[in-house]
Amino acid sequence: MEEAQVQVWEGYVDWRNKPAIKGHHGGMLAASFVLAVEVLENLAYIANASNLVLYLSKFMHFSPSNSANIVTNFMGTAFLLAILGGFLADAFFTTFSIYLISAAIEFMGLLMLTIQAHIPPLKPPKCVMGSTNSLCQTIQGGKEAMLFAGLYMVALGVGGIKGSLPPHGAEQFDETTTEGRKKRSEFFNYFVFSLSCGALFAVTFVVWIEDNKGWQWGLGVSTASILLSIPVFLLGSHKYRTKVPAGSPITPMFKVLVAAICNNYKSKNSPTNAITSMPITPSYTAEIGDGEHTNTRKEIMIDQTPISQSLKCLNKSVIEPVHSKLKCTVKEVEDVKIVLKILPIFMSTIMLNCCLAQLSTFSVQQSSTMNTMLGSFKVPPASLPVFPVLFIMILAPLYNHVIVPFARKITKTEMGITHLQRIGIGLFLSIVAMAVAALVETKRKKTASKFGLLDSTKPLPITFLWVALQYMFLGSADLFTLAGMMEFFFTEAPWSMRSLATALSWTSLAMGYFLSTVLVSVINKVTGAFGQTPWLLGENLNHYHLERFYWLMCVLSGLNFAHYIFWANSYKYKSSPNHGY
Numbered sequence: 001m002e003e004a005q006v007q008v009w010e011g012y013v014d015w016r017n018k019p020a021i022k023g024h025h026g027g028m029l030a031a032s033f034v035l036a037v038e039v040l041e042n043l044a045y046i047a048n049a050s051n052l053v054l055y056l057s058k059f060m061h062f063s064p065s066n067s068a069n070i071v072t073n074f075m076g077t078a079f080l081l082a083i084l085g086g087f088l089a090d091a092f093f094t095t096f097s098i099y100l101i102s103a104a105i106e107f108m109g110l111l112m113l114t115i116q117a118h119i120p121p122l123k124p125p126k127c128v129m130g131s132t133n134s135l136c137q138t139i140q141g142g143k144e145a146m147l148f149a150g151l152y153m154v155a156l157g158v159g160g161i162k163g164s165l166p167p168h169g170a171e172q173f174d175e176t177t178t179e180g181r182k183k184r185s186e187f188f189n190y191f192v193f194s195l196s197c198g199a200l201f202a203v204t205f206v207v208w209i210e211d212n213k214g215w216q217w218g219l220g221v222s223t224a225s226i227l228l229s230i231p232v233f234l235l236g237s238h239k240y241r242t243k244v245p246a247g248s249p250i251t252p253m254f255k256v257l258v259a260a261i262c263n264n265y266k267s268k269n270s271p272t273n274a275i276t277s278m279p280i281t282p283s284y285t286a287e288i289g290d291g292e293h294t295n296t297r298k299e300i301m302i303d304q305t306p307i308s309q310s311l312k313c314l315n316k317s318v319i320e321p322v323h324s325k326l327k328c329t330v331k332e333v334e335d336v337k338i339v340l341k342i343l344p345i346f347m348s349t350i351m352l353n354c355c356l357a358q359l360s361t362f363s364v365q366q367s368s369t370m371n372t373m374l375g376s377f378k379v380p381p382a383s384l385p386v387f388p389v390l391f392i393m394i395l396a397p398l399y400n401h402v403i404v405p406f407a408r409k410i411t412k413t414e415m416g417i418t419h420l421q422r423i424g425i426g427l428f429l430s431i432v433a434m435a436v437a438a439l440v441e442t443k444r445k446k447t448a449s450k451f452g453l454l455d456s457t458k459p460l461p462i463t464f465l466w467v468a469l470q471y472m473f474l475g476s477a478d479l480f481t482l483a484g485m486m487e488f489f490f491t492e493a494p495w496s497m498r499s500l501a502t503a504l505s506w507t508s509l510a511m512g513y514f515l516s517t518v519l520v521s522v523i524n525k526v527t528g529a530f531g532q533t534p535w536l537l538g539e540n541l542n543h544y545h546l547e548r549f550y551w552l553m554c555v556l557s558g559l560n561f562a563h564y565i566f567w568a569n570s571y572k573y574k575s576s577p578n579h580g581y
Helices: 028-049 052-058 064-080 082-091 095-118 141-170 178-212 215-235 250-269 294-301 312-318 330-348 350-360 362-368 386-411 419-450 465-492 495-502 504-529 546-570
Strands: 008-013 019-021 460-463
Touching: 028 052, 028 064, 028 095, 028 141, 028 178, 028 215, 052 064, 052 362, 064 082, 064 141, 064 350, 064 362, 064 504, 082 095, 082 141, 082 495, 082 504, 095 141, 095 215, 141 178, 141 465, 141 495, 141 504, 178 215, 178 386, 178 465, 250 312, 250 330, 312 330, 330 350, 330 419, 330 465, 330 495, 330 504, 330 546, 350 362, 350 419, 350 465, 350 504, 350 546, 362 419, 362 465, 362 546, 386 465, 419 460, 419 465, 419 546, 460 465, 465 495, 465 504, 495 504, 504 546
Parallel strands: none
Antiparallel strands: 008 019
């Protein structure tokens, strides 16, 4: 009798691949292990990413612009590979398995970098001091191959983790209840909070170790951190529920698109065919008219999902296809429509992440030219992210327990503040951040000129806390946008591709970093083509026109915000058809 009363979560299994049981698997306790793991994982990643630009320039002897591009390419690749992690979790493996595999790969990459940093023959020779400047040999050959092999193994591991860990945590909540949906929303906020906890330790303690004790010790801490995350993750095994892989979510999408193209072409060339008069209404359930296609009517009518009025060009995918393998259900068509509708939102977030890329590159280099003393303590430039990190750690709980409950009372809605509104706030803050960054850089260069230090490597008599202002605004933008994106993509995406859709949040970061690399290269080529010194080229940051670059980013962010408002206002939530931006 007791066995008959056991209720299982349909579509979910435990770590042993047995049906997950209601009341035993899932819930906030299971999600808590995910949050703890994210602290350790992000510590390992951020400790290197935040300081990597200085490691490449000072120890591997790359130029400032080359170092910045290497960092943005590395971080961009890591986040882009989240798509691969999400795809594999949806299609073939579980999020549980993908995390363990990815953590092992990241551990091996960090171990390789640690060994290289520890053994002098694996690094380039030290710079030779000349009469006017130092002569440095950039890392080459097998040493360079080892550096990039380690970096991109880390990137592969980070991508798999970012693509599997957030959806794994979000899957622990029962979305059929209001309480479950609220808890899931809180999870995404606390996921960003956990990111910040790991980042706080990384940009303070680990960065200090890297700058004062050596990079081999800092990398060693990161290596130990990712290794420790594996047993912590496994401790929650008995509580996890994991979505059963449903096969490739990409194949049905291509099938719908190809079927729509073929059937639309067929209808244009066969005006008397029954498919041209097929009625498309909200209540239509893929009926096919009388005649030669009647035999397929019952099979297609099994799917009772209504066809929506939007993107009507896809609706003809459900009629009899030119080939049996292109036969589509109404649900498959509606799933494709959902994906196509969220893509403009995804595209609108890329510019914000292009702005965020500056925090790991030029902003660090700016602060390294300034006075980084706080009293008698010298602050490592790579520790500047501590300001947005602390702000996020304060704002995330405040948002969960004060702002959202207040917004729910005002709006009388379950969400209080919609996902798209959160993303919009973040995009607006990025505009402000770039304007502030441009003004601060102007002030920094005026100080260098005033004291005759434009050609000097001595610290400028201006505190690095000025640069902290742009960190504050971009950190706030990141909290609003990243948590909003992850929850938006997870809740709006079709069930069969939630991990893949959630990975779009990280893919946006990747494309932002790649866009930053492209912008730097294009700006240098365009400005150099007119006989001027390229804005962002050379060994001395004081000779850069970084303030012009920041103003350009501000303008582009403003145009992007207008583009986002257009799409957000027209978007209709899947769960609430009449509720938009």
